[in-house]
Amino acid sequence: MLPEDEYNQKLVSNVHPADWVNPTPSGKYNLVVIGAGTAGLVTAAGAAGLGAKVALIERQFMGGDCLNVSCVPSKAIISAARAAAAVRDAGEFGVNVPPGTEVDFGKVMERMRKLRSDLSPHDSVKRFTALGIDVYLGQGSFIDSSTITVDGTLLSFSKAVICTGARASAPPIAGLDTVPYLTNETLFSLTELPKRIGIIGAGPIGCEMAQSFARFGSEVYLVESAPGILVKEDPEAADTVRQHLVRDGVKLLCCGKDLELSPGKTGGVRLQVKSEGKGYDVTVDRILVAVGRAPNVEGMDLEKVGVEYTKMGVTIDDKFRTTNKRIYAAGDICSPYQFTHAADFMARSVIRNTLFFGRVNHSALVIPWATYTSPELAHVGLNPAEAEKRVIAIDIFTQPMSGVDRAILDGETEGFARVHVKKGSDKIVGATIVAKNAGDMIGSISIAMTQGIGLGSIANCIHPYPTQAEAIRKVGDIYNKTRLTPRVASIMKRLIAWQR
Numbered sequence: 224m225l226p227e228d229e230y231n232q233k234l235v236s237n238v239h240p241a242d243w244v245n246p247t248p249s250g251k252y253n254l255v256v257i258g259a260g261t262a263g264l265v266t267a268a269g270a271a272g273l274g275a276k277v278a279l280i281e282r283q284f285m286g287g288d289c290l291n292v293s294c295v296p297s298k299a300i301i302s303a304a305r306a307a308a309a310v311r312d313a314g315e316f317g318v319n320v321p322p323g324t325e326v327d328f329g330k331v332m333e334r335m336r337k338l339r340s341d342l343s344p345h346d347s348v349k350r351f352t353a354l355g356i357d358v359y360l361g362q363g364s365f366i367d368s369s370t371i372t373v374d375g376t377l378l379s380f381s382k383a384v385i386c387t388g389a390r391a392s393a394p395p396i397a398g399l400d401t402v403p404y405l406t407n408e409t410l411f412s413l414t415e416l417p418k419r420i421g422i423i424g425a426g427p428i429g430c431e432m433a434q435s436f437a438r439f440g441s442e443v444y445l446v447e448s449a450p451g452i453l454v455k456e457d458p459e460a461a462d463t464v465r466q467h468l469v470r471d472g473v474k475l476l477c478c479g480k481d482l483e484l485s486p487g488k489t490g491g492v493r494l495q496v497k498s499e500g501k502g503y504d505v506t507v508d509r510i511l512v513a514v515g516r517a518p519n520v521e522g523m524d525l526e527k528v529g530v531e532y533t534k535m536g537v538t539i540d541d542k543f544r545t546t547n548k549r550i551y552a553a554g555d556i557c558s559p560y561q562f563t564h565a566a567d568f569m570a571r572s573v574i575r576n577t578l579f580f581g582r583v584n585h586s587a588l589v590i591p592w593a594t595y596t597s598p599e600l601a602h603v604g605l606n607p608a609e610a611e612k613r614v615i616a617i618d619i620f621t622q623p624m625s626g627v628d629r630a631i632l633d634g635e636t637e638g639f640a641r642v643h644v645k646k647g648s649d650k651i652v653g654a655t656i657v658a659k660n661a662g663d664m665i666g667s668i669s670i671a672m673t674q675g676i677g678l679g680s681i682a683n684c685i686h687p688y689p690t691q692a693e694a695i696r697k698v699g700d701i702y703n704k705t706r707l708t709p710r711v712a713s714i715m716k717r718l719i720a721w722q723r
């Protein structure tokens with residue numbers, strides 16, 4: 224964990240203390256959990272809290288990706304980039320900032336490291352030991368369907384849960400193996416702002432980091448093979464984000480073809496790519512590869528216990544069971560929804576299914592997600608293309624943010640809240656929001672979907688004025704207006720006339 228400053232030392236002392244001595248197992252465990260990222264921590268803590276005898280095995284850092292090399296450091300950086308953008312745009316609000324105000328990238332990264340180390344006690348060996356869990360630091364691998372070894376120590380189990388997550392993997396890019404490059408595992412060790420950075424892949428990570436580095440002052444080249452960014456999202460929503468990235472100075476090279484990397488003549492990396500008919504040949508100081516994830520299936524001897532996997536990860540059924548009925552899985556290792564909150568909820572379901580004969584289904588989870596660009600793009604449920612594939616006819620209702628007072632006052636009028644309902648009803652099947660705090664706003668749609676609250680009923684929930692979340696209530700109003708058919712309108716008119 225670099226640099227080895229006081230913050231990273233504190234972090235490591237919490238998540239992988241050098242002087243840690245593994246406990247000696249005493250009898251059979253109800254549950255052995257391999258991997259102490261979000262999925263593993265939640266599984267272990269929840270099961271131990273309910274009285275189970277639990278062992279937790281981690282080969283690197285407790286907290287896994289989220290704390291150490293993904294959500295936490297990336298969001299700390301994004302908040303600094305937002306501050307930089309607010310200062311840059313302050314003039315629009317009548318606030319004059321002295322010219323020459325600049326970003327101190329070293330301080331940005333130090334702040335991130337401090338916040339990450341401040342959060343680390345929560346995921347620490349000390350805390351999980353205090354919860355009554357036997358924490359083993361080392362590589363876990365199966366011996367048979369009731370035994371796991373951690374560096375030679377044998378743990379016997381009734382049930383095991385694989386929570387080993389995923390890692391950055393090198394995609395097939397010509398010349399990638401000839402140049403140094405960053406992934407999420409090394410990006411957060413930077414201490415100096417790259418003057419020019421090439422980012423490969425305009426998915427959530429690529430877009431979040433491209434915008435942030437552009438706001439810090441880097442010259443950013445964002446290379447994407449598809450015609451646009453965030454290709455899994457509502458195209459109009461993704462395009463709104465695209466416009467903001469470009470406005471922030473990101474040089475977006477979509478439809479990227481013949482991408483080739485090679486060592487720069489005088490240092491750095493030469494990046495050659497054809498984008499929309501034009502050839503680009505630039506030398507950048509750093510390359511960030513933000514595409515490609517590989518499941519951590521190696522080294523566990525899964526074959527010995529008949530746990531099947533593909534290049535997407537461990538195969539599970541709808542009850543989170545692997546192909547060995549005593550072994551379950553949760554988190555990035557087995558799910559296409561690679562998010563911390565998804566790992567968390569899969570873990571909660573696994574506890575019920577393993578210990579309490581629960582019957583929680585993976586397919587029943589309503590999993591929202593958000594990309595933390597400015598504006599944020601959040602989604603839950605089906606989009607129109609998925610609905611069509613499943614032969615579900617939908618109606619779509621959209622409230623532009625330009626019609627929401629708070630968005631106007633904030634100067635954040637681009638974006639919208641869009642809700643998809645089952646045709647002819649108000650049953651919500653999905654939603655997309657592009658707005659400043661879309662990630663927070665999507666939560667209320669998730670509540671509605673989980674609890675079976677219709678879009679019409681959302682219109683009856685009072686939202687504080689002025690808030691951007693009023694956009695959601697307004698979508699409900701739009702839906703309710705469609706119910707005012709000429710026949711209903713004429714009945715109401717007659718009723719009102721009768722009261723005169």
Ligand SMILES: Cc1cc2nc3c(=O)[nH]c(=O)nc-3n(C[C@H](O)[C@H](O)[C@H](O)COP(=O)(O)OP(=O)(O)OC[C@H]3O[C@@H](n4cnc5c(N)ncnc54)[C@H](O)[C@@H]3O)c2cc1C
Pocket residue numbers: 257258259260261262263280281282283284285286287288289292293294295297298361362363364386387388389407428519521522523553554555556560561562563564565566
């Ligand atoms: C840059 C970036 C930003 C992200 N931002 C967000 C975000 O804002 N919000 C969000 O919801 N998601 C975000 N994600 C996704 C999120 O990080 C993951 O979905 C989440 O961390 C998955 O948790 P997990 O427990 O499944 O796996 P991990 O966190 O990967 O944990 C797996 C653990 O298992 C250990 N392990 C593996 N094999 C073994 C073994 N054989 N023995 C012992 N230990 C083993 C690993 O060392 C690791 O600690 C982001 C991802 C990236 C890359």
